[in-house]
Amino acid sequence: MAKKLVKTKTPIPCQAADARRANFLEVALGYTKEMAVAEAERCLKCSNQPCVAGCPVEIDIPAFIALMQQGDISGAARKIKEKNALPAVCGRVCPQEDQCEKVCTMTKKFEPVGIGRLERFAADFEAAQAFPGDNGASLPARAPKTGRRIACVGSGPSSLTVAGDLILLGHEVTVFEALHKAGGVLVYGIPEFRLPKAIVQREIDYLSRLGVEVRTNTVIGKSFTIDELLGEEGYDAVFIGTGAGLPHFMKIPGINLPGVYSANEYLTRSNLMKAYRFPEYDTPIVRGQRVAVVGGGNTAMDSVRTALRLGAKEARLVYRRSRAEMPARKEEVEHAEEEGVIFMMLTNPTRIFADEGGRVGLMECVKMELGAPDESGRRSPVVMPGSEFTLEVDTVVMAVGQGANPLIRATTPDLKCNKWGYIEADEETGRTSKPGVFAGGDIVSGGATVILAMGAGRKAARAIHAYVTSLPRRAETGRR
Numbered sequence: 001m002a003k004k005l006v007k008t009k010t011p012i013p014c015q016a017a018d019a020r021r022a023n024f025l026e027v028a029l030g031y032t033k034e035m036a037v038a039e040a041e042r043c044l045k046c047s048n049q050p051c052v053a054g055c056p057v058e059i060d061i062p063a064f065i066a067l068m069q070q071g072d073i074s075g076a077a078r079k080i081k082e083k084n085a086l087p088a089v090c091g092r093v094c095p096q097e098d099q100c101e102k103v104c105t106m107t108k109k110f111e112p113v114g115i116g117r118l119e120r121f122a123a124d125f126e127a128a129q130a131f132p133g134d135n136g137a138s139l140p141a142r143a144p145k146t147g148r149r150i151a152c153v154g155s156g157p158s159s160l161t162v163a164g165d166l167i168l169l170g171h172e173v174t175v176f177e178a179l180h181k182a183g184g185v186l187v188y189g190i191p192e193f194r195l196p197k198a199i200v201q202r203e204i205d206y207l208s209r210l211g212v213e214v215r216t217n218t219v220i221g222k223s224f225t226i227d228e229l230l231g232e233e234g235y236d237a238v239f240i241g242t243g244a245g246l247p248h249f250m251k252i253p254g255i256n257l258p259g260v261y262s263a264n265e266y267l268t269r270s271n272l273m274k275a276y277r278f279p280e281y282d283t284p285i286v287r288g289q290r291v292a293v294v295g296g297g298n299t300a301m302d303s304v305r306t307a308l309r310l311g312a313k314e315a316r317l318v319y320r321r322s323r324a325e326m327p328a329r330k331e332e333v334e335h336a337e338e339e340g341v342i343f344m345m346l347t348n349p350t351r352i353f354a355d356e357g358g359r360v361g362l363m364e365c366v367k368m369e370l371g372a373p374d375e376s377g378r379r380s381p382v383v384m385p386g387s388e389f390t391l392e393v394d395t396v397v398m399a400v401g402q403g404a405n406p407l408i409r410a411t412t413p414d415l416k417c418n419k420w421g422y423i424e425a426d427e428e429t430g431r432t433s434k435p436g437v438f439a440g441g442d443i444v445s446g447g448a449t450v451i452l453a454m455g456a457g458r459k460a461a462r463a464i465h466a467y468v469t470s471l472p473r474r475a476e477t478g479r480r
């Protein structure tokens with residue numbers, strides 16, 4: 001008898017909106033095994049597998065879902081890990097609606113299969129079987145030691161992927177991270193309520209167990225330059241995965257007033273420094289009552305939902321385009337709305353005024369309308385004349401994009417960068433203009449996604465392996 005198609009995704013249990021806006025615990029609670037198997041049953045096992053082509057790292061989605069249908073969850077997790085080293089992270093933060101789920105055959109008539117939710121369940125299930133510090137996987141065999149040494153600069157998803165791949169190939173790998181904790185945006189940017197930090201730490205611990213050395217509090221460009229890593233520090237190759245963490249600000253009057261923050265600082269205080277638990281943790285954070293966050297991406301959404309959780313009575317999202325153009329993940333937009341974030345679309349700040357104490361007090365905005373498409377293909381916002389109005393605010397958070405930090409560029413003169421300061425690197429290999437130096441992730445592409453950074457890391461790892469294994473042996477050259 002033909003299987004009856006279930007039209008909608010199996011709902012994922014979540015904390016109620018009223019409860020979660022007052023805490024930093026994870027919003028989505030994840031499937032039970034019964035729910036996961038029921039959702040897996042919705043898959044049509046399409047022979048043309050459009051979902052695989054829709055995944056930037058080409059996970060064999062029908063194969064892992066088939067294993068879940070049989071109840072072999074660990075097998076499903078192993079299948080995913082053949083292509084994706086961080087499934088518990090990607091199952092939570094990937095924009096599946098623009099990737100695998102967008103092209104799922106089910107969308108022709110119904111909701112797509114909940115591929116992200118299944119990926120998350122498989123990874124969490126496997127981890128739950130393990131002991132602390134393990135990510136669930138028994139340690140894979142390492143190739144015999146090659147004596148080659150690779151430095152990864154930054155510890156975001158691109159570098160973690162490079163490190164994980166190269167350590168298995170027998171190389172010695174050191175990850176240098178400027179901050180006191182490894183993980184990149186996964187720890188300093190994305191809040192606990194979307195991605196629990198214990199999950200990221202589990203993955204870092206796993207790399208350490210494999211033998212990767214992680215050196216935090218080490219700023220490359222200050223502690224060592226890239227040339228020093230390749231010279232006296234004795235590394236055979238360097239991968240640069242330093243992300244795009246330099247905040248941009250709008251050039252409007254009042255932008256330097258106390259009470260105006262970059263999203264980067266606001267989120268780093270809350271996530272990395274645990275300021276939301278002040279005074280238990282040392283770092284304070286402003287607990288604004290009338291907060292306006294400017295922007296429409298994931299960073300803006302994370303900031304405005306953080307403001308709510310810090311006790312804001314009004315948490316507004318001010319965005320110059322319409323909701324359809326917002327680059328944030330759809331689920332986060334829906335969750336923010338349920339939690340009570342006030343969406344002010346087609347609105348742009350023009351000036352910020354101080355209150356009598358010299359802090360932020362009012363923000364002047366204009367209304368916008370959408371004109372002709374710009375080079376990104378999105379319709380450009382155009383100011384509506386005479387539409388000025390003011391908002392009472394005590395905190396403004398700017399989430400209008402981030403750029404490349406200039407430190408490595410400034411200390412590595414022969415590293416070719418483009419006019420925006422991003423490193424020029426070959427798309428297929430990550431090779432840069434400097435021999436032995438590779439790069440990938442946001443420092444090459446500009447702000448993108450976790451899975452794209454991981455994909456770039458995987459390609460670079462392959463190229464670095466080929467490069468270092470082709471080098472003459474150290475004894476022949478006198479290199480350290």
Ligand SMILES: Cc1cc2nc3c(=O)[nH]c(=O)nc-3n(C[C@H](O)[C@H](O)[C@H](O)COP(=O)(O)OP(=O)(O)OC[C@H]3O[C@@H](n4cnc5c(N)ncnc54)[C@H](O)[C@@H]3O)c2cc1C
Pocket residue numbers: 093094095153154155156157158159176177178179183184185186189190218219220221241242243244245267298299300302329405407408440441442443447448449450451453
């Ligand atoms: C708030 C926020 C939310 C996001 N949400 C999502 C999401 O939901 N889904 C999604 O797919 N993507 C999301 N993104 C984008 C995604 O996180 C990034 O595309 C991804 O993390 C880029 O990875 P990366 O390895 O290039 O670098 P990053 O993750 O940026 O890590 C770079 C690391 O390098 C370190 N570093 C920088 N300079 C130096 C130096 N000189 N020496 C040593 N270390 C250095 C930094 O401290 C940082 O830890 C979000 C981004 C932000 C900011």
Ligand code: SF4
Pocket residue numbers: 042043044045046049050051052061062065103104105106113115
């Ligand atoms: S496209 Fe959708 S239904 Fe088809 S195999 Fe992939 S997940 Fe299953």
